[in-house]
Amino acid sequence: MEARGTTDDRLLHQRVVGGDESALGEVHDRLYPLVLALALRVTRDRVVAEDIVQEVFVTFWERPLAFDPDRGSLRSWLATIAHRRAVDHVRTEERHRVSALGSRLAEPEPSPLEDWVLAADEANRVRLAVSRLPGGLREAIELAYYRGRTYRQAAEELGLPEGTVKSRIRLGLRRLADELAEKEV
């Protein structure tokens, strides 16, 4: 049910399985920001998050066969591991804190992966940032994300070539990232 890995994912995976260190470097450089952001979001501690990022990439290098490009994309897989590790970390911290206090308070369960959503204030900031995008970029983003259109459907509705829609979405995402980065942790 999840999307399959891209051709690029497959080639990088082949090379990592074959012990090609430069392929690991490529994956690292491409996906570091995402993996860090995921870890940071849960732990809210930059040093801890950077350690988690390193662990995630080490895991991929040591056991690359745990990733199966037929079952999902590489970024999704790495993101899942990062999220899990971060949640584990927070849980362990929480446990330590609780036992240090000598309390018998129930441990709060971290939200399961599937239900994970942005906090309301951050979601509002994302929506606000989208509304401030230049018209062409905003339209494309809104169709693709808020209304769940495929690239092709969005292209038809906008009367534009699919490639143009894709690049507008890309550009829009990049603008959003810049806008939101200023307010990051």
Next chain:
Amino acid sequence: MDRHAGPGQEIPGTSDPVTRLRLDALVEASAEPPPGALGRLLTATRSTRRPALTTGFAASYAGRVAAMESLLGSASPADWSQKIVEGWTLQQLVAHLAATDSLVAAAIGAPVAGPPLAANEVLSRTADMIAFADGQPPERTRADWRAQADAICERAGSMEAATPIAPGGVSFPVSDHLLARMLETWIHTEDAATVIGLPLPRPTSEHLHQTADFCARLLPWTMLFSGVDGGGRAVRLTLTGPGGGTWHIPLDVTRTAVPDEGSPVDAQITCDVVAFCFLLGGRGAPATFPADLQGDTALARDVLETAPAMSGP
């Protein structure tokens, strides 16, 4: 269906569109890892799983050694005692690879794993190595095999590709012997992956092509070994898929298979590149091998029928 069909369907925890949008924006962000992050990562990974040599004629063998090691890294304690092939457990299979590798190591003057070499022959060497590994922790067998493989790659790196060596008594250039080791390591990794239930990606197309080329050049030899007379005839072999290609193969061991340039042939064989390499390696039945045959189909069938002749255990 395809992830390119629409954006953002794949990050975990992102059934919510705004969350998906935020994460996709992070991926698109031009942010780069902080300086030193990659260096720290590589320091960590080099100490846990050594990278493979990626240049020179040993690279495709080194790549398959690394792939086997990734598989072993995912193997549970129970997997190590699973029967994989030839009645061997995973540990015994690794000992078998180390045994066959050790004949190459000895032939090129690299340090030999396991007990001192008694015979330059695969079966008895395998028996000795399996006896040696018996009672040892699997990690030890794995470490011995890997250290020897690394020593072979390192030693080969200082040799001319064409240097003839005769491990197991068969004289070929050292580069071809390493391609034979690549093929066997690959096939046994696939054997183990199938039993354990882990999907194994294929070698890179560059490595696959080198092995396919080796297998194509072996065809006159497999015919000869099987006592089938090629009679001065030639076939065109087209291997499809990444790493494939087309070869003109005179069925005569005194001549060399070359990339096809349209010279006349008696028969044409077209098949999948991976299936062909596996056929040479003794996997798959020649009689039911899926291939498109043209021209002298009896000759083409002889070629396929005899293709596994040089594969060992």
